[in-house]
Amino acid sequence: MDLFTSLAYGFSVTLAPANLFACFVGVFVGTLIGVLPGIGPVATMSLLLPVTYALSPTASIIMMAGVYYGAMYGGSTTSILVNIPGEAASVVTCLDGYQMARQGRAGPALGMAAFGSFIAGTLSVLGIMLLAPPLTKAALRFGPPEIFALLLLGFTMVTYLTAGSKLKAVAMALLGMLLGTIGLDPITASPRFTYGTLTLADGLGLVPIIMGLFGISEVLLNIEKGVEQEVFETRIKGLLPTRDDWKRSAAPMARGSVLGFLLGILPGIGAIIPTFISYALERRLSKTPERFGTGMIEGVAAPEAANNAATGGAMIPLLTLGIAPNVVMAVLLSAFLIHGVQPGPLLIREHPEIFWGVVASMYIGNVMLLILNLPLIGLWVQLLRVPYGILFPLILLFCVIGVYSESGNVWDIVVMLGFGGLGYLMRKFEFEPAPMVLAFVLGRMTEESIRQSLLISRGSFEILLTRPIATTFLAITLAVMVAPLVVSPVRRMLRTVPLEEAD
Amino acid sequence: MRRRDLGAAAVLLAFGLFALTQARGLRFGTVVAPGPGFFPLCLAAAFSLVSLGLLVRALRMPAGEARASSADAAGRAKVVGTLGGLMVYALVLEPVGFLLATFALLLFFFTALQRQRWFVALGGSLVTSVATYLVFKVWLGVNLPAGLLSF
Numbered sequence: 001m002d003l004f005t006s007l008a009y010g011f012s013v014t015l016a017p018a019n020l021f022a023c024f025v026g027v028f029v030g031t032l033i034g035v036l037p038g039i040g041p042v043a044t045m046s047l048l049l050p051v052t053y054a055l056s057p058t059a060s061i062i063m064m065a066g067v068y069y070g071a072m073y074g075g076s077t078t079s080i081l082v083n084i085p086g087e088a089a090s091v092v093t094c095l096d097g098y099q100m101a102r103q104g105r106a107g108p109a110l111g112m113a114a115f116g117s118f119i120a121g122t123l124s125v126l127g128i129m130l131l132a133p134p135l136t137k138a139a140l141r142f143g144p145p146e147i148f149a150l151l152l153l154g155f156t157m158v159t160y161l162t163a164g165s166k167l168k169a170v171a172m173a174l175l176g177m178l179l180g181t182i183g184l185d186p187i188t189a190s191p192r193f194t195y196g197t198l199t200l201a202d203g204l205g206l207v208p209i210i211m212g213l214f215g216i217s218e219v220l221l222n223i224e225k226g227v228e229q230e231v232f233e234t235r236i237k238g239l240l241p242t243r244d245d246w247k248r249s250a251a252p253m254a255r256g257s258v259l260g261f262l263l264g265i266l267p268g269i270g271a272i273i274p275t276f277i278s279y280a281l282e283r284r285l286s287k288t289p290e291r292f293g294t295g296m297i298e299g300v301a302a303p304e305a306a307n308n309a310a311t312g313g314a315m316i317p318l319l320t321l322g323i324a325p326n327v328v329m330a331v332l333l334s335a336f337l338i339h340g341v342q343p344g345p346l347l348i349r350e351h352p353e354i355f356w357g358v359v360a361s362m363y364i365g366n367v368m369l370l371i372l373n374l375p376l377i378g379l380w381v382q383l384l385r386v387p388y389g390i391l392f393p394l395i396l397l398f399c400v401i402g403v404y405s406e407s408g409n410v411w412d413i414v415v416m417l418g419f420g421g422l423g424y425l426m427r428k429f430e431f432e433p434a435p436m437v438l439a440f441v442l443g444r445m446t447e448e449s450i451r452q453s454l455l456i457s458r459g460s461f462e463i464l465l466t467r468p469i470a471t472t473f474l475a476i477t478l479a480v481m482v483a484p485l486v487v488s489p490v491r492r493m494l495r496t497v498p499l500e501e502a503d
Numbered sequence: 504m505r506r507r508d509l510g511a512a513a514v515l516l517a518f519g520l521f522a523l524t525q526a527r528g529l530r531f532g533t534v535v536a537p538g539p540g541f542f543p544l545c546l547a548a549a550f551s552l553v554s555l556g557l558l559v560r561a562l563r564m565p566a567g568e569a570r571a572s573s574a575d576a577a578g579r580a581k582v583v584g585t586l587g588g589l590m591v592y593a594l595v596l597e598p599v600g601f602l603l604a605t606f607a608l609l610l611f612f613f614t615a616l617q618r619q620r621w622f623v624a625l626g627g628s629l630v631t632s633v634a635t636y637l638v639f640k641v642w643l644g645v646n647l648p649a650g651l652l653s654f
Contacts, residue, residue, distance in 0.1 A: 167553060167556055167557055167560065168557065170553050171515060171550065171553045171554060171557060174546055174549050174550040174553060175515075175518075175550060177546050178522055178543065178546045178547060178550055181542060181543045181546065185539035187539075188538070188539055190529075190530075190539045192529055192539055192540075192543060193525060193543075216586075216589075219585075220582045220585060220586065223578075223581050223582060223585055223616070224578035224579065224581060224582050225578060226578075389613075389617050389619070390627070392612075393608075393609055393612045393613070393631070394631070396585070396589065397605065397608075397609075397631070397635060400589070400592070400593070401635065401639055401645065401647070404596075404645075404647070405639070405645040405646070405647075408646055410593055410594070410596055410597055413589075413593040413596070414590070414593050417586060417589050417590055417593060420586065420589075421586055424582065424586075428507075429507060429508070429511040431511070446542075447542040450537075450542070451537045451541065451542070454534060454535065454536075454537055455535075455536065455537075458535050459533065459534040459535030459536075
């Protein structure tokens, strides 16, 4: 099958009513939680995991992906109108977006954010279509040593790219992996750390952990500091950017898309870092860098394009290798596994309907989002007026019901609350939850790959050094570890972004 | 900052050492055929080492400035109240039932944590608990415990 027949096939899958509806529900819920502060895409996607039991695998993945890129759209709305990033990935959008709103240009800012996301989303889908098949071919030659080396590289990247202390990030990754060993041993199925209980034999659930770390703890932090919502009182008129806006935004948007996509492929990057780099890059390239932060439309278009393109890029390691490069993809990975589908090099061949269906659904989802976001923007703004005092009990209640409905076991609520408290403390003590969750999810794969490698090599770690692909990954890992020289220019660029203004 | 980091590192180290003792109870196997204890033991050892590193680093940090104001204390009380309320809720959910427990939880949130007027709190709790019950139990068919109200 060449690309276009494949894509046409994908569209035929997506346009089936059930899948189309799943796509709509996904992007709708995504926009909703993107607008609402205090609940993000990761918590929402894990909340929806139990819902997907009732759906086909294709519809589930389409819906989950929709929530994620829908949230990216919705997050920018709050950044622009109230200077509160609905999602971390739209922090940068606050800088110029909010200033534009204050100058009465909220309409074009919202419009450009939506168009930028749409264009970047479309470009990244093209990227996936072009890159995934050849990568899949390469990935088919991977054995346990290659997988282990790749995971090692992934963890190294994740910890080195985490904001704040690297040592703390390493500690959290190890802790996550350690917690992941609770339950049955993946190879011999003997119980570990279960203390004779049946509840622990299944291990700790991913859903309660994620809901706790990303849902409950977020609400706790908001309750503590109090959320002040002040919707900018302005009539939003004329969402369409002017011809001048387009002229100024075209190149930044293109650069943001390419940058976001390429960075998104790398493990540990996520959607946040590309927005910062893209903003910094535009400021570097601009003839009037001093005017950034005063309402420049480039400062909205570029990072919004970058965060959407990064989403597309992040799908590549998941779809071709079965490895989750960030927490969002980890949830998506578990959605696959719930349906007994193993994402990876065999996905395109064994489940073409999922692969191409999801790819095509991203085009259609992007169109839906454009329709949802532009004319309905007034509705989303109204949502922002719901006081947090009413919102937070509801969010907490939904988390509890969601977790309970998945297993019917009160123990999972307790686990969720425990991790909620832990997550709250982690933020207070400046520990990042992301490496922990990622390691928790990938721990089993890591263990299997190293133990199988040792079995193959009869106990010699040399196997990691005698196979060219594995050795290459290890070499890159080493390079990442010893080369802060490569990272520091990027850091310096990041530092030039006046973060404090985003608060 | 120093004391906070010190405390956090000490807790992590304690957990690491605990995990180490627990992992020793599992069969390690050999490097040729690693057993169930192989990976956890390596992880626990690495985790303890990194925690030790954090501890040493915190010790070498200059002593930080004293902080914590009364505003912090009020916020923290709210956090503890929310988490505590939810924990009690989780424990009584099955014996008491979803409707009653949820009503009580919301009433607690609205009165103790927010000081809403009593009729707002009462009405809000009632409407929300009944509405979520109808949506999740009746419409979506989620199995929520009936508890005391099972008739």
